Every structure is written in C-alpha cells, then in structure tokens.
Amino acid sequence: MSPLSRSEGAVRELALPLDPAVILSLHAGDRVTLTGPTLAARDAAHQRMHELLQAGEPLPFSLDAETIYYVGPSPARPGAVIGSAGPTSSYRMDSFTPELLALGLLGMIGKGRRSREVIEAIKERQTVYFGAVGGAGALLARRITRVESVAWEDLGSEAILRLWLERFPVVVINDAYGHDLYDDISGPGAADE
Amino acid sequence: MREVSVQRLTEAISEAVILANTVMTPDIEARLQEGLSGETTPVARAVIGDLLENAAIARAEHVPMCQDTGMVVVYLTFGQDVHWIDGSVEEAINEGVRRGYRDGYLRFSVVADPLRRANTRDNTPAIIHYRLTTGEGVRVDILPKGFGAENRSRLAMLKPSDGQAGVERFILDTVKIAGPQACPPFIVGVGVGGDFERVAELAKEALLEPLDQPNSDPLLAEMEARLSVNINDMGIGPQGFGGRTTLLGLRIKVGATHIAGLPVAVNMSCHSTRHLSFPI
Numbered sequence: 001m002s003p004l005s006r007s008e009g010a011v012r013e014l015a016l017p018l019d020p021a022v023i024l025s026l027h028a029g030d031r032v033t034l035t036g037p038t039l040a041a042r043d044a045a046h047q048r049m050h051e052l053l054q055a056g057e058p059l060p061f062s063l064d065a066e067t068i069y070y071v072g073p074s075p076a077r078p079g080a081v082i083g084s085a086g087p088t089s090s091y092r093m094d095s096f097t098p099e100l101l102a103l104g105l106l107g108m109i110g111k112g113r114r115s116r117e118v119i120e121a122i123k124e125r126q127t128v129y130f131g132a133v134g135g136a137g138a139l140l141a142r143r144i145t146r147v148e149s150v151a152w153e154d155l156g157s158e159a160i161l162r163l164w165l166e167r168f169p170v171v172v173i174n175d176a177y178g179h180d181l182y183d184d185i186s187g188p189g190a191a192d193e
Numbered sequence: 194m195r196e197v198s199v200q201r202l203t204e205a206i207s208e209a210v211i212l213a214n215t216v217m218t219p220d221i222e223a224r225l226q227e228g229l230s231g232e233t234t235p236v237a238r239a240v241i242g243d244l245l246e247n248a249a250i251a252r253a254e255h256v257p258m259c260q261d262t263g264m265v266v267v268y269l270t271f272g273q274d275v276h277w278i279d280g281s282v283e284e285a286i287n288e289g290v291r292r293g294y295r296d297g298y299l300r301f302s303v304v305a306d307p308l309r310r311a312n313t314r315d316n317t318p319a320i321i322h323y324r325l326t327t328g329e330g331v332r333v334d335i336l337p338k339g340f341g342a343e344n345r346s347r348l349a350m351l352k353p354s355d356g357q358a359g360v361e362r363f364i365l366d367t368v369k370i371a372g373p374q375a376c377p378p379f380i381v382g383v384g385v386g387g388d389f390e391r392v393a394e395l396a397k398e399a400l401l402e403p404l405d406q407p408n409s410d411p412l413l414a415e416m417e418a419r420l421s422v423n424i425n426d427m428g429i430g431p432q433g434f435g436g437r438t439t440l441l442g443l444r445i446k447v448g449a450t451h452i453a454g455l456p457v458a459v460n461m462s463c464h465s466t467r468h469l470s471f472p473i
Contacts, residue, residue, distance in 0.1 A: 031236065044310070074260045074300040083298055084251070084260040089341050089374045111341075111432065112374035133240055133432055134341060134376040135465045137260040139247040156312045157300050169243075171236065171434060182373055185428060185435040 028179035033167040044158040067107030084137030123178040130170035195329035199285035206289025211297035213467040217248040220404040228438030237436030262299040263337030272328035331473040345371035351455040367459040373433025376463035387448040392456035404442035
C-alpha cells in the first residue's frame with residue numbers, strides 16, 4: 001500500500017461523491033484517501049467544456065457533486081485496468097475552473113498551485129482541491145479499480161473518463177476556508193506569474 | 194568508412210524509449226534513498242517512499258513511472274566516416290519512437306501544430322539533434338521529456354556585468370517560481386553562454402549528465418554544490434509539501450559566448466528524468 005495512505009499521521013478515509021458537510025471538516029495539509037467515482041479531464045477536455053458553456057450548450061455529462069481528477073493516463077497494458085495515471089499540473093485548468101464550480105463541481109485532484117481566482121472560488125463555493133503525488137503514476141494506477149469512457153474519445157489521451165478510485169491517497173491543498181498548503185510552506189504566491 | 198543501416202536506429206530507439214520510461218536511472222534512485230533518510234516529517238517521508246515504490250512497480254510491471262511519457266529528444270552523434278544506408282535517418286528515428294510508444298503502451302503526448310493542437314497519435318515527431326564527430330562511431334542519447342517540469346523552465350539574456358552572481362540569482366529564482374508545479378524533487382539543467390538557442394541546448398544537455406560524478410570544471414563543481422544547498426534550504430520539499438529534499442541534482446554546462454552577452458537557461462526536470470545512452 002502507498003505510504004501516503006498508511007496510518008502514520010492520521011489518514012482519513014473519504015467516500016466519493018463528496019459530502020458537502022465532510023468538505024467543511026477538511027483543512028489544508030490533511031492526508032485523506034478517496035474511494036468512489038471521479039471524472040478524468042485535462043487541458044483539451046476543459047477547453048471543450050468551456051466552448052460549449054460559452055455557446056450556451058449543455059455538457060454531455062453532469063458535473064453536479066462530481067470530483068474531477070486532472071489526469072491523462074498512459075494506455076492500459078493487456079489485462080490491466082489502466083496505464084500509469086498520476087496527476088497533471090492543475091494551474092493549466094485554472095481559467096476554466098470557476099465556471100465548473102458554478103455547475104456544482106465539488107472536488108478537484110491534481111498537483112501544484114491554483115490561481116487566486118480559483119482559491120477564492122473554492123472558498124466561496126465551499127469545495128476542495130486535493131494534491132496527489134506527481135510522477136507516482138504506476139503506484140496510483142493500483143488505486144484505480146475501474147475505467148469507463150464518458151465522452152470525447154476523439155481527444156485520445158485527453159478524453160473524459162469515469163475512474164473508480166479505491167483508497168486513493170491525496171493531501172488537501174486548498175480547503176473551503178481559503179487556506180493553501182503551499183503558502184504555509186513556500187510563502188504566499190510563489191508561483192502566481 | 195563504415196556503413197550503418199538506419200534500421201538499427203529504429204530498433205534501438207524503439208526499445209530504448211520503453212526502457213527509459215519504465216526503469217529509473219540508478220543515480221536518481223540513490224539520491225531519493227539519500228533524501229528519504231534526511232526527511233523527518235511524515236508527509237515528506239511518505240512522498241519519497243511513494244516515489245521509490247512507484248519506481249519498483251514500474252520496473253516490475255513494465256508500466257511507465259509517469260503517465261507523461263514525454264516528447265522524445267534524440268541526440269545522434271556520429272563520425273564523419275559513417276555512411277547511413279537503407280533509408281532516411283530522420284524517418285528511422287521517428288519510426289523507432291512510433292514503434293516504442295505503441296508497443297510499450299506509452300502515452301501519445303505530441304500535437305502536430307501548437308495552435309491547431311491535433312494529436313499525432315504516435316508521439317512523433319521527435320526533437321532531433323545531429324552532432325558530427327570524427328571516426329566511425331555512432332552514439333544515441335534519448336531523453337523523453339515530460340512537460341510538467343518543462344513548462345517551468347526559463348531563459349534570460351543577462352549582461353556581462355550581472356556576472357556569476359546574476360546567473361546564480363536567476364537559477365534560484367527559476368527554481369523558486371517552479372515550486373510545486375514542476376514535481377519536486379527536481380533535477381535542474383543549467384546552460385550558461387552560447388547564444389539564444391545554444392544556451393537552451395546546453396541546459397537540456399546538462400540533464401544527460403550523471404548525478405553521481407562531480408563536474409570536471411572546479412568552478413562549476415563549486416557552484417553546483419553551493420546552489421544545491423541553497424535550493425534544498427528553500428524547504429519546498431517533495432511535491433512541494435515541505436521538507437529537505439527539493440533537489441536531486443543540478444548540473445551546469447557552459448559554452449563560448451559574445452563579448453556583449455551572458456545568456457543563461459534553466460531547464461527544469463523532475464524526479465522521473467529519463468535518459469539512456471547507447472552506441473550503435
């Protein structure tokens with residue numbers, strides 16, 4: 001099992017979809033595991049969601065109460081559920097994130113800092129952003145038990161997938177109170193440019 | 194004169210891209226082990242433990258360490274007495290990448306055009322550098338480069354009066370700005386000198402240097418050692434969650450430059466820096 005999900009330093013086990021009451025009990029720096037369904041989406045999928053919303057058209061899936069994992073997995077070997085599946089850098093999704101939170105998105109999993117606007121929107125909407133270990137894609141793939149295609153297969157490794165997580169280890173980066181784990185460590189806004 | 198079939202390039206590169214993506218280099222693994230013993234907080238220890246476990250799973254199951262299996266940079270160094278036969282060298286290199294990414298279940302991460310952004314669905318083209326030497330030898334270095342860290346790289350055309358202090362400040366600023374996005378603990382390649390494009394090439398070439406051998410230039414060796422301490426003192430730590438291990442290695446390469454210039458480039462790379470070197 002992944003050391004990030006071992007018991008040293010109190011790790012909480014959470015279920016997906018996230019319960020809004022549970023989100024309010026989370027604080028930056030908390031180590032948790034996630035079990036349940038997420039949507040996989042990264043750059044190109046976010047771009048397409050944005051274009052549809054701008055055009056006033058509906059998305060082919062609901063974001064209500066969902067958690068999005070920023071990941072573009074490598075292809076599964078024969079017999080495997082998924083290939084390597086670690087997080088990609090979240091800041092590239094920042095410009096699209098507030099409008100998705102407005103549609104009911106409750107959680108995000110990625111790596112690295114978010115923009116001020118996103119951190120504010122997370123606080124305002126009482127949602128949460130989790131960090132997973134970047135570059136641990138082979139290990140994290142073992143915490144994904146099932147994969148289904150949801151939409152936009154034409155995007156290849158950037159298609160929208162439904163992933164079922166099983167005790168997937170993450171750390172709370174931005175909580176519903178406006179706190180940022182990275183600020184506590186590196187000082188505020190070290191990567192805001 | 195030696196005749197070399199380009200098919201040998203295809204075969205070797207197709208195997209090398211799979212190996213590079215699934216097997217951590219021993220120098221990086223040794224630095225992670227050292228980092229683990231220096232960490233005291235549960236989160237920092239847990240992250241490094243995860244990275245070592247990840248490397249073990251990747252090696253055993255032939256899955257890539259990171260899902261970003263990169264855009265392949267190929268350095269083809271060959272003697273001027275080599276005669277390539279059986280086709281185009283460039284096509285042979287790209288065919289090697291194509292086969293390796295398909296057969297190794299590696300991710301297709303290349304778009305044909307930066308504005309239209311259609312995925313080429315075979316991870317080609319590679320970025321190819323040809324280097325000519327004397328004799329009949331052929332050496333290939335491959336570096337499948339992920340973009341989480343690549344995106345945090347920077348280049349500056351400093352003034353000569355900025356000097357060594359200015360170069361060092363730019364390096365430290367770049368690492369600080371890279372922060373958690375670039376997947377610390379980092380490997381940092383630095384180029385100093387040359388011109389606008391040469392300095393970036395030097396920085397990338399620095400990533401090919403082994404971490405367990407000191408720089409042969411004493412001035413650069415001293416800079417590397419001191420900057421390494423400064424970077425680890427930033428406290429960014431594994432994944433930016435705080436800790437001692439922000440850097441696994443920093444290498445500097447220098448080149449001749451113009452009397453009016455002091456170019457510096459910093460190529461950020463992560464703990465999954467992948468490279469392989471082999472003769473043909």
